[in-house]
Amino acid sequence: MNCWTGQEKRTSLVIWLVLIQIPSALAASNWVDERTVGPFTYHADFPLGQHQQLWNEMQDLHRDLAEILNLGPLREPIHFFVFDKKSTYQAYMKRYFPQVPRKRAIFIKGRGSGNVFVYHNREFDIDVRHEGTHALLHACLPLVPLWLDEGLAEYFEVSKEKRLYGNGHLTKTKIEARFNRHINISLLEQIDKLSEMGETQYRHAWAAVHFMLHYSPETRQILVTFFANLAAQQPPGRLSQHYKMLLPNPSDSISKHFRDWQRPPP
Numbered sequence: 199m200n201c202w203t204g205q206e207k208r209t210s211l212v213i214w215l216v217l218i219q220i221p222s223a224l225a226a227s228n229w230v231d232e233r234t235v236g237p238f239t240y241h242a243d244f245p246l247g248q249h250q251q252l253w254n255e256m257q258d259l260h261r262d263l264a265e266i267l268n269l270g271p272l273r274e275p276i277h278f279f280v281f282d283k284k285s286t287y288q289a290y291m292k293r294y295f296p297q298v299p300r301k302r303a304i305f306i307k308g309r310g311s312g313n314v315f316v317y318h319n320r321e322f323d324i325d326v327r328h329e330g331t332h333a334l335l336h337a338c339l340p341l342v343p344l345w346l347d348e349g350l351a352e353y354f355e356v357s358k359e360k361r362l363y364g365n366g367h368l369t370k371t372k373i374e375a376r377f378n379r380h381i382n383i384s385l386l387e388q389i390d391k392l393s394e395m396g397e398t399q400y401r402h403a404w405a406a407v408h409f410m411l412h413y414s415p416e417t418r419q420i421l422v423t424f425f426a427n428l429a430a431q432q433p434p435g436r437l438s439q440h441y442k443m444l445l446p447n448p449s450d451s452i453s454k455h456f457r458d459w460q461r462p463p464p
């Protein structure tokens with residue numbers, strides 16, 4: 199999940215291109231199918247109907263994200279540009295966004311719109327949910343700390359029934375917790391470049407989000423308040439400091455959370 203190496207791996211990247219006119223790229227292209235489902239408008243070079251379930255799921259993801267984090271309304275439209283073939287996707291990106299690094303899927307924040315570019319691959323659904331989460335967050339908030347942006351995208355990239363117990367990060371995180379390899383929110387907060395996010399940082403960012411959402415109502419409330427302050431353009435403070443005020447040792451609590459985390463018996 200490293201963003202800068204391994205082009206075939208799932209990658210993720212948020213790029214802000216305030217000077218780029220995304221709609222001109224859109225108008226210049228000849229899409230086979232276009233449709234709007236909930237807050238997203240999809241443009242594709244193949245019939246979109248084959249993924250209708252995923253598009254419906256994305257509507258639910260928007261509702262869940264807004265509800266869980268108590269986010270306000272979207273402040274800009276979100277466009278998905280969906281390609282059948284990798285080669286077409288690559289040619290499109292090279293033509294319209296030559297300065298953007300080559301990624302398997304990418305979210306580009308344009309002037310007045312969020313834009314996701316993705317092509318058919320083995321993890322297409324995951325790419326759509328992951329980049330769609332970035333797009334939703336950035337459509338509601340003036341900014342999102344990089345590690346938290348990625349942690350939330352990792353959390354919401356799996357289908358809803360896998361969010362709590364089925365994310366691919368869980369097994370390794372539980373092993374780390376058993377051996378007391380601590381996850382430190384302060385360290386995550388120091389990340390300011392995507393190049394500093396390797397596989398471990400992605401996993402720890404996901405784990406911190408899972409902990410904040412599921413350890414207790416109070417840990418979730420801290421995250422909700424943090425986003426409320428961001429949305430209101432008030433200084434949100436540091437999450438690590440907020441958790442230190444709530445818990446004697448947040449890293450210990452994160453380890454305990456994952457040691458104890460079990461799917462309840464049916």
Ligand SMILES: [Zn+2]
Nearest residue numbers: 210211348351
């Ligand atoms: Zn990402």
